[in-house]
Amino acid sequence: MIWTEINGKRGSIEIVSAIYIWIMKLPEAITHVTIYSDTCSGQNRNQYIAAFLLHLVHTHKTIKVIEQKYLESGNSFMEVDSMHSAIEKEKRFTEAYSIIDWKRIMQRARSNRHNKNVTPYNVTEFLYQDMIDVKALALMIIKNKTIAEDGETVHWFENKMSMI
Template identity: 45%
Template structure:
């Protein structure tokens, strides 16, 4: 009847009043604000090993949405606030915050973890603050140096910069047949180099029969890699390596001796640098090679060094170059 009364010359000229009455099912803003305040009360930690820039933060691994809601219920009873249902709590958590309830897949820095735990418990002192600030400063410094070297390597043919890292042990046998697995299982090792200038990767592979995972094997691979780079690049004058600070593999006298030997062998090379990332923040481009290998290995029924590791090729935009190593003539 209202529409008919407001009709002139066949056209409705009244005011549409639909949707102006507040819904009785809407959660009041004051209650939603209390939920937001409760979510913000939980300590969050940034992911250290996310390769791409991300604003996602992570809650403690012992939390879950149900546990958070249970704590919210207790707080409402204590503060005598209106209790909202869990679906409202979940909606606000999922739509208004970029939070994750699981622990990041990448490893966390022990120094940062201890710092955040002490901060949450209110046990921080001046020494902890000073150590954390120095730790963060060193992290940013190493990242900045790598970025500068990367940009230089893209334009300067006489300069090569690479990151290298040893992958987790790869078992040769991928078969789920018990007898076959136990009789043919043999550990294989992969040291990956990633050239920051051209984005190409090189993998040095060997099994436990030909070597272990110590500094001698790492130094031998570095020596072979320098020889390979020098052979292909006639303009090479300076080469820089980035790695983590593992003392048993990278940061020791044997690796330094291998680099010194390569320096004396190649007269065209004027400088060989070995720079280290800050402890706990050694994420690097070489890790992307390991991720590609792990993904390919899931679809591989047989993994053997003699067949050339087919899962190492074709997984990146630029195919990986893999080398099977025997260290008898190098160690």
């Protein structure tokens, strides 16, 4: 997923929009989804993502359970880290002046010129209208951000896993 700074930033709105596109492309037989996230509170570990996932479970026709697991900072590896590395390596050989240049770099970062058995990365461009206003959604869904239904204090930044 790629977008310009005109169309989005690097926060929960953009992450939710990418998750939504990915979820909508899943086969209908899928009923349980597990998402692994880093611990960046601005993007992944906050009430906006929780509200969106709750909304998705209640509105999606087949998905009934979504788990979001947070990796330990500094002690884990995500496949996306190798993607970023491959993209940065490819960037060394090409100048990038526009989003079109970046899309080509991303696609070449995993092309069959490096390995005959792989397909290039699928790069989807987001526009402003593709972004989901998750902050407005959170205001409607989560009435109390700090106290759970059982009366316990919610510690968003200490959460290791959410199951919705």
